[in-house]
Amino acid sequence: MSYAVNFKEVEPSTVLCSRMSVPADRVPEAVRSAVVDLAGRAYDIDLSTCGAPDVTYFNGFQPGRTVEIETSLPVIEKPGRHDSDILTRRPGGLVAHVFHKGPYDDIRDAYDALLIRVHDAGYDLAGHPTETYLIGPWDTAGTEDYLTEISVPVRKPAVG
Template structure:
């Protein structure tokens, strides 16, 4: 699948955040269980989701090792901490963006396209890559129709 990468301006986003560490092989179950806990905490605190769920990967990717994952759910107001959940603000800024349509286990090619574009344009990554789940298992049973927006925060390029 060819990926079109474009620079965009990301808005500031208030999120409920839950950090987890997991083995790569357990990533799907960890994300699913983590989002359930995150959504439950947000609802118990009377907050409302204000956008699609997201995952950020702040650490290095080690195929056979442990991986740090940030589960992010945009919210309409700050959420009191508890159960490993805290409120955070994702800063506004420039990012490289592409979209991946299809199952999550085939998303690697989209990351390759993003990082090739970043290198080819002499840009520098300034934050963790994020996956924004626009259409996923909560909306369809067909993984071929999943739609994931992928962004990598960048420097402004004014060196």
């Protein structure tokens, strides 16, 4: 499969999030459970969701190892409320991103294309990769219909 990797500026956002360490083979179950939990928390505290759930991988994804992940759900803050103890504010900035259509088992090629393009364009990685599940298991039964955006913060290297 051919992947078109692009760069874009993302706006700051506010999310509910859940960070955990899980065995690599349990990540899909942990993410599904976290998304349900986050949606329930948003409902319980009367916050509207405003985007697809995502997962940031802090130490890579290697079979047989424990993976540190943070599952997030974008929400709309309500003026005058002070939910800073449960909300995380993400900074905006430049990211490299690519879309992967199909099962998660095939996503490695999208990551490879992303990293090659970042390197070839002369950027440095400036954060951890995030998968945003635009169409996932809660939307469709067919894995061939999954649509995942992979993004990673980047920056131009310092000159000097």
